[in-house]
Amino acid sequence: DGGITQSPKYLFRKEGQNVTLSCEQNLNHDAMYWYRQDPGQGLRLIYYSQIVNDFQKGDIAEGYSVSREKKESFPLTVTSAQKNPTAFYLCASSIGTGGDEQYFGPGTRLTVT
Amino acid sequence: AQSVTQPDIHITVSEGASLELRCNYSYGATPYLFWYVQSPGQGLQLLLKYFSGDTLVQGIKGFEAEFKRSQSSFNLRKPSVHWSDAAEYFCAVGEGNNDMRFGAGTRLTVKP
Numbered sequence: 273d274g275g276i277t278q279s280p281k282y283l284f285r286k287e288g289q290n291v292t293l294s295c296e297q298n299l300n301h302d303a304m305y306w307y308r309q310d311p312g313q314g315l316r317l318i319y320y321s322q323i324v325n326d327f328q329k330g331d332i333a334e335g336y337s338v339s340r341e342k343k344e345s346f347p348l349t350v351t352s353a354q355k356n357p358t359a360f361y362l363c364a365s366s367i368g369t370g371g372d373e374q375y376f377g378p379g380t381r382l383t384v385t
Numbered sequence: 386a387q388s389v390t391q392p393d394i395h396i397t398v399s400e401g402a403s404l405e406l407r408c409n410y411s412y413g414a415t416p417y418l419f420w421y422v423q424s425p426g427q428g429l430q431l432l433l434k435y436f437s438g439d440t441l442v443q444g445i446k447g448f449e450a451e452f453k454r455s456q457s458s459f460n461l462r463k464p465s466v467h468w469s470d471a472a473e474y475f476c477a478v479g480e481g482n483n484d485m486r487f488g489a490g491t492r493l494t495v496k497p
Contacts, residue, residue: 276428278428305484307487312394312489312490313489314475314487314488314489314490315429315475315487317484320484330484360426362428362429364428364429369479369484369485371416371417371436371479371480372417372479373419373431373434374429374431374477374485375431376421376428376429376430377428378427378428379426379427379428381426
């Protein structure tokens with residue numbers, strides 16, 4: 273089955289630790305995205321990548337980093353510089369950007385205490 | 386600046402009643418328009434999309450949406466709501482090579 277996988281489903285970390293969220297897709301899509309979702313705020317774009325080895329900051333990139341070494345993988349690192357990291361993180365992919373439908377993974381809920 | 390507004394944060398309807406969720410956008414040209422649904426703790430699933438052509442778009446699960454350029458709206462409708470429709474609904478807008486913008490979402494509660 274084609275789709276997007278995110279792991280783990282739940283993640284717990286202590287404050288001050290970096291943590292990496294995994295996102296893999298087997299849809300052969302060029303573009304991939306990371307969103308943060310907080311109650312009442314919808315989806316906010318953290319980073320996106322239109323092609324391998326290239327990525328752009330979204331609206332709330334501070335405290336996050338990404339890499340795109342392979343077409344199918346787009347991991348997100350939440351660094352200790354992120355002031356409020358506890359949130360639900362969604363990864364998505366699309367054939368291209370802008371007008372193309374995005375396909376979403378099941379999400380990772382990160383809790384930092 | 387590009388923006389998407391969903392005026393209703395929370396809507397409650399009775400099972401079997403009709404539903405309309407509102408979405409307004411602010412874009413320079415004719416955008417690509419989407420409606421997604423999200424069940425609690427899950428990712429988003431596409432309900433329908435509009436690119437061009439017929440302004441009334443049919444989607445999955447019995448949903449439809451109408452693009453009204455004069456009102457900059459893309460409202461989602463369903464004639465008869467089922468209890469399983471309870472979820473959060475997001476309107477989204479994309480344009481050209483720009484990233485997609487999402488509204489803040491509308492949470493739907495269905496009363497038995």
